[in-house]
Amino acid sequence: MANIAPKLPDGLKKEFEQIVAQYEFKRGALLPLLHKVQEHSGYLEQDILVGIAGYLNIPQVDVFEIATFYTLFNTRPVGNNVILVCDSISCYLKDEEKVFAQIKRILQIGSGETTSDGKFTLFTTSCIGACDRAPAMMVNDKTFFKLTPEKITDILKEY
Ligand code: FES
Structure with missing residues (x-):
């Protein structure tokens, strides 16, 4: 790994302290701290x-x-909206591929890519716990269920 100078996010010192104070062992605060940084900066920089x-x-x-x-x-770095399309077995069996193809067609990007206007980044992901309502995807914190290519057009318009 390259030599990376350690740094903490500007403006999160107090929130970091509050999070860590909730744990008997500081290590337990790792996931909440990562969530906080992502919420603040959009992604987790190496430094x-x-x-x-x-x-x-x-x-x-x-x-x-x-x-x-x-x-x-x-x-x-990612776009303003991150789309995670589940490609695990339940969603796959319910035509997730057609849904994913529709998103790619509308946004003109592939998995791991960001639209040129910086509005969307698209990823596939493993199960997001909505197998009974497959196929499913998340846009930022919101989950969408029982997707069809037609529903995708309306959902993307929301953003
Ligand atoms: S397999 Fe897609 S939500 Fe579980």
């Missing part, structure tokens, strides 16, 4: 991850593992 490792006094590799394991965390 911030290094800063969090130092702040919690835990190995950097542990922080990077968590940040890259969960698809809900972005480790590079």
Whole structure:
């Protein structure tokens, strides 16, 4: 890994302290801190991850593992709206591929890409816990169920 200068996000010091104070062991605050940073900055910069490792006094590799394991965390800049389309088995069996193709067609981007206007970034993800209402996707914090290509057009208009 390149030499990265540790840093903590500007303006989150007090919130970091409040989060950490809720845990007996500082390490337990890792996930909430990552969520807070993403909420604040839109993604998790490498130097911030290094800063969090130092702040919690835990190995950097542990922080990077968590940040890259969960698809809900972005480790590079993303658009204003992040679309996560579930491609796990229940959604796949309910024509998730048609839904995904419709999103790609409308936005003119592929998985992992951001529209040229910076409005949307598109990813596939594993199960988001809505298998009984498949196919499903999330746009930012909102989950959409029983998707069809027709519904996608209306949903994207909302954003
Ligand atoms: S398989 Fe898609 S929500 Fe579970």
